[in-house]
Amino acid sequence: MSVTAPLGFRAAGVDAGIKRGDDRDLALVVNDGPSRAAAGVFTRNRVKAAPVLWSAQVVSGGRVGAVVLNSGGANACTGPLGFQDTHATAEKVAEVLGDSAAEVAVCSTGLIGERLPMDALLAGVDVAAAQLSRDGGLAAADAIRTTDTVSKIAFRRGEGYMVGGMAKGAGMLAPALATMLCVLTTDAEIDSEDLDRVLRAATAVTFDRLDSDGCMSTNDTVLLLASGASGVRPDLADFEKVVTAVCADLARQLLVDAEGASKAIAIEVVGAESVEDAVTVGRAVSRSNLLKCAIHGEDPNWGRVVSAVGTTDAAFDPDRLNVAINGIWICRGGAAGDDRSKVDLRPRDVTITIDLSAGPHSATVHTTDLTAAYVHENSAYSS
Amino acid sequence: MSVTAPLGFRAAGVDAGIKRGDDRDLALVVNDGPSRAAAGVFTRNRVKAAPVLWSAQVVSGGRVGAVVLNSGGANACTGPLGFQDTHATAEKVAEVLGDSAAEVAVCSTGLIGERLPMDALLAGVDVAAAQLSRDGGLAAADAIRTTDTVSKIAFRRGEGYMVGGMAKGAGMLAPALATMLCVLTTDAEIDSEDLDRVLRAATAVTFDRLDSDGCMSTNDTVLLLASGASGVRPDLADFEKVVTAVCADLARQLLVDAEGASKAIAIEVVGAESVEDAVTVGRAVSRSNLLKCAIHGEDPNWGRVVSAVGTTDAAFDPDRLNVAINGIWICRGGAAGDDRSKVDLRPRDVTITIDLSAGPHSATVHTTDLTAAYVHENSAYSS
Incomplete structure (x- = not known):
């Protein structure tokens, strides 16, 4: 069609x-x-x-x-x-x-x-x-x-x-x-x-x-x-x-179909003061190579999420940040929350939810994991 | 000591x-x-x-x-x-x-x-x-x-x-x-x-x-x-x-000693209107995963340099950009320059020179290539 x-x-x-x-x-x-x-x-x-x-x-x-x-x-x-x-x-x-x-x-x-x-x-x-x-x-x-x-x-x-x-x-x-x-x-x-x-x-x-x-x-x-x-x-x-x-x-x-990707990651930012803030945070997190590697390794590394959030100028208080990976709130109030071993990262689709506790707005940014296959595809030939 | x-x-x-x-x-x-x-x-x-x-x-x-x-x-x-x-x-x-x-x-x-x-x-x-x-x-x-x-x-x-x-x-x-x-x-x-x-x-x-x-x-x-x-x-x-x-x-x-790196890349920005512009451009280029993969693959992909430069707000005219990799000016005036086959990317140290043709200032930003080893180190364990 x-x-x-x-x-x-x-x-x-x-x-x-x-x-x-x-x-x-x-x-x-x-x-x-x-x-x-x-x-x-x-x-x-x-x-x-x-x-x-x-x-x-x-x-x-x-x-x-x-x-x-x-x-x-x-x-x-x-x-x-x-x-x-x-x-x-x-x-x-x-x-x-x-x-x-x-x-x-x-x-x-x-x-x-x-x-x-x-x-x-x-x-x-x-x-x-x-x-x-x-x-x-x-x-x-x-x-x-x-x-x-x-x-x-x-x-x-x-x-x-x-x-x-x-x-x-x-x-x-x-x-x-x-x-x-x-x-x-x-x-x-x-x-x-x-x-x-x-x-x-x-x-x-x-x-x-x-x-x-x-x-x-x-x-x-x-x-x-x-x-x-x-x-x-x-x-x-x-x-x-x-x-x-x-x-x-x-x-x-x-x-x-992204080159070399093995995971499709939705970064869902909620509780933002504005949609712009939510997008800014989602984009910063989506660009963290460290986080993208962790998700590839099926490691629910919320520290890498929080440290990417911290690089933005969005409105938030570090002590009120909450982060869930695939529904498990492993970071609450800026510190360790629920047991990280409960997070199941085996499915291809991964949702990272970031609650900025700063307002009523939200946005979702989509990205992929970072893999050796990505490196290979982008180093092995000119494109 | x-x-x-x-x-x-x-x-x-x-x-x-x-x-x-x-x-x-x-x-x-x-x-x-x-x-x-x-x-x-x-x-x-x-x-x-x-x-x-x-x-x-x-x-x-x-x-x-x-x-x-x-x-x-x-x-x-x-x-x-x-x-x-x-x-x-x-x-x-x-x-x-x-x-x-x-x-x-x-x-x-x-x-x-x-x-x-x-x-x-x-x-x-x-x-x-x-x-x-x-x-x-x-x-x-x-x-x-x-x-x-x-x-x-x-x-x-x-x-x-x-x-x-x-x-x-x-x-x-x-x-x-x-x-x-x-x-x-x-x-x-x-x-x-x-x-x-x-x-x-x-x-x-x-x-x-x-x-x-x-x-x-x-x-x-x-x-x-x-x-x-x-x-x-x-x-x-x-x-x-x-x-x-x-x-x-x-x-x-x-x-x-950067994790997984096989190349040390110096991004030398010259001809900038200000030192800030030079640093901005150097940093944008240093953050291009595509370029970092290309250098890992020893591919003198100047298109990836130029397109990273284009994401910044630094003063430059796309038609006056010049790019050299390891001393060979493979991009002149925003288009293909010297023969890219002359570029020797085998040494560990790589210098990418970007001439913005916009002023007298310069700065160098240092980065590494992006490798499967980086992905492995950062996906295989929590850090």
Whole structure:
């Protein structure tokens, strides 16, 4: 289903020869309308890949007719020539579709610092355009994989409309092991300002709260395209719920597939003075290599949780901190609580609950453990 | 030589039975004067161990007659009873030495969240006091080891005076794999205000620029004690140089002994608008797990350097960034530069030079690579 679940979208995924081997590496998603309203959120890294610079400009116009995505090269840190490559890619798509390049978004993922093989890529656009179909969502999701072991797709039904999506990568919106790319589609009728508002709200509580290794890519992009083909103008609050559900589903898939991870860790911060404080604490804890190693070793080391909390400026009193791991409150009032031997850390899913005893707010940040496999995957080859 | 290199100090290190096995685990350092001026810097973690809270108070008085240190337990997150344990330890030392507890500093390192075995510890103080000697510096340095594979000691001669020191741990002043504890001694004649100024300046450019894994301990402590026994009142600028040299020597030893590390990485940031910017960039790069894995794999992945730089708010233009690894400028003007195959990453020491092209300032931050051995050491047991 993926991006072609909603009416008005066609997609394709092909092997253009950008990556070595026979894997698909080029995806095309086309919005057949009648509307082509769109919104996007991009990496906050100040070093932005050429396709991010290009697509941010396209999206600022509020309209996207097509998205072309490639794996096998990030086109980041490639200078003015790299930007020309992105521009040429958009022009090629526009030419093949009889459209305007100004409404063609481009996404790339792969190694930083190398130019893309443009001959292969441009020839691949022809092949992809010829294969565009209402069934092409799965092939497109497959084509954007890099170290992903599976394709990530999701969809949800709203009241008379549909939201679909595909994603690749592992990590937070500002990740991670690999770039995160995500294209969301809907056949709801909705203007680009509302799309933008909904997308920002949805990503803020999903992709933005994934933090697998604290690293931030140069290429992260999440696009939301509306065809209006259902003719249904949704209730905005409902629409936000549906888009958020699709984002949460994809975010969960990214987390579970994070490179080398053996545990999916939810860091649930409660009793915070503000949501910002809760997120700050969750993120600090999610970035503690020591804690991530302990969870990998199935050691309920609450001292490493507390010492990560202590590095933040969130409102809390060290003597009123409570920490539970998988439901056992092993730290109470900043000191040892229930018997740590009661904590069962064998399941893949681990929940660490941190009660700041400072207010009514909460937030959950998701991360993974730190494993020798992560080190191996990220030291044994360039990515 | 260690802390007993300067005149006026005695030390001892004994097996008090705090740690399992026959290793030494209790150290005592005594300042026989005539002066007992002192200064200290402590962890910035808001969750502070009992001995940190105690010693900060002692040091605020400007005088320290003795320092008692234990491995085998951090006495952190132990509540009011843990603080009473620290107090009782200081009282015991004071009693044995015929001194005041208000001038006895206490340092602890080991697992967080567990009470110390006070019977063993207090009995150990008697044994240590009986063994105090001018030759005890090595035994003291040995007794504060946790996962340290070697004792860390250093000393330097000034004009008519000496500065010595011992340390344990691996990481920055706000570390790390384990707590960092450091006791520096001098027989120079110098008041506590000047000691404080010198110690802050010296640690700011040494221990503060070590960042092995971005984690911050609850127990980090650096103390500087002056006996005045040489009768020499040093030139302050010279004294700062000597103290900085001792700190730099110890910091280097911590780095080389960092848990599981196979590379010592110097991140040299040049062309910065300010020293703060240079440190910010160096620290961000030193905390990139992806880069640390790449260096472990001997992959000169400058894209991971640049994308870590891009997460900071330092002044720089992405198109003017230059990056060298071991002297080869593989990124010039934000894009690929010299041939990356020229970079030799086989030596243990790796230098990454980042030219921000934004000003005249520079700073170097030291870190290590991220290895499967690090993961193993930090997942296989509680620490």
